[in-house]
Amino acid sequence: LYFFSYPWTFGGGERVFADMLNAFKDKSPICFVTGISVTDGFKDEFKRASEAINLDRWAKKKILKRFLLKKMAHAINAQEAPTIVGWSSEFMYELIPMMAQHVTVIDITHNFTDNGKGLEFKTLTHVPRIDRRIVVSKGLLQQFSELYEVNNINSKYLERISFIRNKIPFDHSLPEKHYQADLQVVFVARNSPEKRSHIFIRVAEMCKDLNLPVIFKMIGDYDSKELKAPKNVEILGVMNNKHAINKHYENSHMLLLTSERESWGLVVFEAMNFGVVPICTNVGDLNHYIGNENGVLIQNTTDNEQLAERFTIEIKRFCEDR
Numbered sequence: 001l002y003f004f005s006y007p008w009t010f011g012g013g014e015r016v017f018a019d020m021l022n023a024f025k026d027k028s029p030i031c032f033v034t035g036i037s038v039t040d041g042f043k044d045e046f047k048r049a050s051e052a053i054n055l056d057r058w059a060k061k062k063i064l065k066r067f068l069l070k071k072m073a074h075a076i077n078a079q080e081a082p083t084i085v086g087w088s089s090e091f092m093y094e095l096i097p098m099m100a101q102h103v104t105v106i107d108i109t110h111n112f113t114d115n116g117k118g119l120e121f122k123t124l125t126h127v128p129r130i131d132r133r134i135v136v137s138k139g140l141l142q143q144f145s146e147l148y149e150v151n152n153i154n155s156k157y158l159e160r161i162s163f164i165r166n167k168i169p170f171d172h173s174l175p176e177k178h179y180q181a182d183l184q185v186v187f188v189a190r191n192s193p194e195k196r197s198h199i200f201i202r203v204a205e206m207c208k209d210l211n212l213p214v215i216f217k218m219i220g221d222y223d224s225k226e227l228k229a230p231k232n233v234e235i236l237g238v239m240n241n242k243h244a245i246n247k248h249y250e251n252s253h254m255l256l257l258t259s260e261r262e263s264w265g266l267v268v269f270e271a272m273n274f275g276v277v278p279i280c281t282n283v284g285d286l287n288h289y290i291g292n293e294n295g296v297l298i299q300n301t302t303d304n305e306q307l308a309e310r311f312t313i314e315i316k317r318f319c320e321d322r
Contacts, residue, residue, distance in 0.1 A: 001029040002076060002084045002093035004294075007037035008046045008054075010238055011190045012266030013110045016136070016166055017087055018042045021049035033058040034091035039221050039238050057089045073098035090119060096126045102261045108134045111263045111284075112143055121146075124151050128140060133161045135308045137263040137285040166264045175250040179322040180212040186252040187277065187314065188245065191221045199258035200309040203315070204233045212311070212319050217248060230232065249274035256311060259283055261299070268295075278315050281307070 001024060005017050021031060022045075031050040037043070046052040058064045073095060076082050081106040084248035096105055107130050112120050120143075123130070127148070135141060144161055148154075177297070185204075189195040204216040208230045216233040225234040239245045249255075255271040257280035264285055268278045278295040280286055290297055298310045 001027050002082065003029055003031040003050065003103070004084065004086040004089035004095075005031055005033050005046070006035035007041070008043045008052070009037040009039045009041040009190065010240070011041070011192075012264075013087065016110070017108075017269045018045045019167075020267055021046060025049045025071070031206075032059075032089075032091070034089045037062075039240075041096065041240055044240075044271060049120055055091065062138055065091070065094075068093055069098060069190065074219055075102035076103060084141065088119060090122065093119065093123050096129050098131070104132075105130050106132045106134065109135075109144075110136055111261060112140070118288060120147060127153050127157050133162065134164050135161060136164060138163060138288065139285055140263065145216050166266060166269075166272055168266070168269045177253065177275050182215050182217050183254065183315075183322075184217060184252045185254045185256055186217045186219065186248055186271065187256050187258075188271070189257075194260045195220075196258045196260055196304075197222065197227075199229070199304060199308050199311070200256055201229050201233065202304065203256065203258075203311045205230050206308060206312040207315055208318050210233050212316060214315060217243060217252070219248065228245065245270075247275065249276055254279055254315065256273050257281060257286075258307070258311070260302075262286065277318070279311060 003021065008014060010012060014173050015054065021029060028056060029050045031046055033046070033052060033054045039135045054190060054217065058068050077100040081102065083106065084092060084099070084107065085106045087108040099105060106305055107123065109120065127228055141161060141163060143159055148158060178310060187197070187200045189197065191197065200218065207214050214232065218233060218235045219239050220263040221238050222235050227235060252271070253276065255268065255276045255278050257268055259265070259281055261281070262284040265280065267281060268286065272278060278290060280290060281300045283300055294315050298307065303308050
């Protein structure tokens with residue numbers, strides 16, 4: 001059993017991949033990390049659950065990669081019943097044409113990219129050879145259907161796509177919440193453009209201008225020296241310790257998800273697990289799970305100022321009605 005992962009850095013997709021490795025831990029899988037990891041995020045967990053090998057420049061430099069692909073294909077093809085499983089790994093897709101027919105090929109997709117140049121497009125020539133595609137949101141089923149149709153790929157291959165929901169563990173009682181003092185708003189994300197952390201910062205500025213009794217906390221690979229944030233924002237940096245993040249969820253009242261796109265939004269459900277109210281852009285599959293009785297969905301827009309105002313209005317509402 002061979003896994004091919006993008007990075008092991010901080011993120012929801014990486015969290016899911018680590019959970020998957022743990023699910024197959026007794027099979028002694030080998031996991032090749034083929035992307036550049038900004039942080040060590042889930043490195044230790046990857047290594048505990050598998051024989052994790054960071055390919056680093058071997059997955060990038062053309063001469064090294066060409067040599068490694070041939071060696072790896074030979075080794076995998078020599079196994080009796082091998083399975084390769086890939087998530088966001090261009091390296092694995094380059095390996096697919098070299099795989100013998102007895103090798104099972106499984107692809108996992110969390111999201112489509114924005115620029116029309118993502119791996120979902122690069123994999124189109126490999127569709128007949130991919131035995132199973134796993135998607136984590138219902139929206140992706142429709143996106144793949146449209147992608148296959150536009151590119152004249154036989155619709156029979158849609159039957160190979162499986163929808164498997166993400167999950168979070170629930171093994172504790174909900175913490176007691178206190179609403180008398182300042183309300184705490186938490187933001188948990190990697191430093192990536194689609195997460196739109198600048199919206200979170202702008203919301204904090206608006207709340208400060210309105211003198212709202214709110215403290216904002218930012219968790220992720222954000223540098224307090226580089227990020228210009230108002231005084232009501234605490235930049236906590238990367239937290240690889242789940243218990244440390246959970247402690248912040250316990251003390252928080254609201255979570256902001258300002259993303260331009262998501263598939264499921266793992267942090268939303270991790271926060272709700274601790275009684276935190278999610279205020280999110282209406283993206284991905286979130287409207288299947290979030291409604292007026294358990295959270296707030298904000299109409300998505302590319303107008304940053306308008307979007308920040310919508311988030312601020314909701315925070316103000318909760319401040320006035322605890």
